[in-house]
Amino acid sequence: MLHGKHLxxxxxVGGAETFASQPASGEPAQFANAGAAEVDRAVRAAEEAFWSYSALSRADRAAFLERIAEEIEARGAELTAAGHAETGLPAARLEGERGRTTGQIRLFAKHIRETGFLDLRHDVALPDRQPLPRPDIRMxxxxVGPVAVxxxxxxxxxxxxxxxxxASALAAGCPVVxxxxxxxxxxxxxxxxxxxxxxxxxxxxxxxxxxIQGVGNDLGAALVTHPLITAVGFTGSLAGGRALFDLCARREVPIPFYGELGSVNPVFLMPAALAARGEAIAKGWAGSLTMGAGQFCTNPGIVVAIGGADADAFVAAAKEAVGAVGPQVMLTDGIAAAYRAGRERIAxxxxxxxxxxxxxxxxNATPYLFEVSGDDWLANHALGEEVFGPLGLIVRVADFAQMEAxxxxxxGQLTCTLQMDAGDTDLARRLMPVLERKAGRVLANGFPTGVEVCEAMVHGGPYPASTNFGATSVGTMAIRRWLRPVSYQNIPEALLPEELR
Incomplete structure (x- = not known):
């Protein structure tokens, strides 16, 4: 049973103001619209919870995470029905996403049962060292404290x-609003x-x-500027994320803002691979580009290929594959309108x-495909801006030197992809230092949609892909965002955290 209220x-907790949902199917429902008072109440409760929750053992926090996963799974059918009605996403996609969600929660639980994420260090005391003794230092x-998500x-x-x-903030020991x-x-x-x-x-x-639920920019601003919030996690648009990032920086006490803001995720077609299997690559790219109406932050919106007969064949195959994709429901009316505006901008x-x-x-969204020369791409920075949806742009470069340019x-990108064969190794080796600098994840012979949840995954990248190039929002390293190092100098063992004793 839905309450239509904040938890x-x-x-x-309800309130005087409400907003109406805008489902893809079914009737709209009313939900309480939060304001500064609800934000303050939630954040103060998180601050109070911090003292006991941060002191919980890793085993107890892991058990709590695992119970959350179980409770989500127990509501599986209800979640699929609600998610489909609200977003238009198909049931199979939502069921897969539910499995990914609970799997990630359990991965975090497993990870914090070990101590590696705590980066434990100990420099033993050297009382006889000259010219000065060294104290006992452990780290x-x-x-960090209450986190806004x-x-x-x-x-x-x-x-x-x-x-x-x-989930990563809770794994770290931080309450969440x-x-x-x-x-x-x-x-x-x-x-x-x-x-x-x-x-x-x-x-x-x-x-x-x-x-807390609600609409409007004031609610988000009230949350990130609350003096008891110590860090923020955000996934969304560049404009919205940058506005919140700036608010975090302008606070009397600035706080870290971990924003994942999307990218165009370019795919570089190496010559030998393009000649040998261009049609297969085109079909794979079309499937990745149009999956889920292109509404993924890892959607491969740009392909870079050296012009010529092989590129002509790739474009023809991509056109055929993309053209076979029918209309798909987008997540919101606003996203659909922005997609159409992006199409007009590119066209x-x-x-x-x-x-x-x-x-x-x-x-509804249908796919679009455009092409442009390498010269025109390099002359117009705006062509590298993300269009959120199934729109592809093929950049035909004159030669490998222009591909490198x-x-x-x-x-900054979340991902860069190389489509290459063995004969492309020397050219790909020349590109690798550039791609490593530009992206958080570099792929070979695959497509970036479908982010594996695992220990080694990085889902982040240089700005504007994300606001902190040293962080990831997927994988166990995500937990490190909500932790900070503390050194303990000559602290009696009875006062040390258990892991340092």
Whole structure:
């Protein structure tokens, strides 16, 4: 049963103001619209919970995370129904995303049962060292405090209420206040019910998790500027993320803002691979480009290929494959409108040629394909800006030197991909230093959609892909965002954290 309210420190709290959901199917529902008062109540409860939750043993925190995963799975059918109605995402996609979400939570639980993430260090005392003795110094990572998390529109489970940011912060020992995304408030509330059930079952302080819902920029601003919030996790647009990042920097006490803001994820077609299997690459690229209506931050929106007959064949095969994809429902009316505006921006740019133009209306999206010369790409920085949806741009470069120039012209990316065969190794080796500098993840002979949740994954990159190139929002290293190092000098063992004794 939906409450249509906020979950604040274990209580369902309403308010005078509400907003209506905008589902892809079914009737809209009313949800409480939070303001500064609800933010303050949730954050203060998180601060109070911090003292006991941060002191929980790693085993107890792991058990709590695992119970959250169990409670989410127990509500699986309800989550799929709500998510499909609100977002238009197919049931199979939502069920897969639910598995990814609970799998990531369990991965974090497993990870914190070991001590590696704490980076334990110990320099033993050297009382007889000359000219000065050395004290006993030990160091470990400790949780930072209450964390604010912003749910994402395109992943109602894996990057939202109990997604990677929330789960990694809880794993680190930090209470969380989530601002749910208004694109899927019912889905968010059902997940919050699962977290609340886990809190009750494990006897954790109820302030460890709150969900506040609402629309408008003021709510997000109130959350990130609250003086008790110590860090922020965000997945969303460049404009929205940059605005919140700037607010965090302008606070009286600035705090870290870990924003994952998307990218165009270029795919570089090496000559031998293009000649040998260009048609197969084109089909694979078309599938990745149009998957989920292109609503992935790792959507490969740009292909770079050396012009010639092989490139002609690739474009023809890509046009055929992309043209076979029918209309798909986008997550929100606003995202659909922004996609159409992006199409008009690209189509109206000097030097851009239409390869495939389709018709889309309202909340439906159909794919588009364009091409441009390497010269025109290098002359127009705006062509490298993300269009969120199934729009592909093929950059035809004159030679490998211009391909390298295109790579160097890129802004920060989440991913860069090489399609290569053995004969391309020398050229690919020349590109690698550029791609390593530009992206958080470099792939060979694959496509970037589908981010593996594992120890070695990096989902982040240089700005504007993310606001902190040293962090990731996927994989176990995500936990490190919510920790800070503390040194203990000559501290009696009885006062040390258990892991340092």
């Amino acid at each position: 604040i420190a274990g209580e369902w 470990m990572q400790r949780p 912003f749910g994402a529109s395109n992943f109602p489970l894996a990057f939202s209420t109990a997604g990677g940011d929330t 989530v601002k749910g995304h208004p694109a899927h408030p019912a889905t968010g509330e059902i997940v919050a019910q699962a977290v609340a059930a886990a809190i009750a079952a494990c006897g954790v302080h109820p302030g460890v998790f709150s969900l 109206g740019t000097a030097g851009v040629r239409e390869v495939l133009v389709t018709m889309c209306d309202r909340r 295109v790579a160097r012209s890129l802004e």
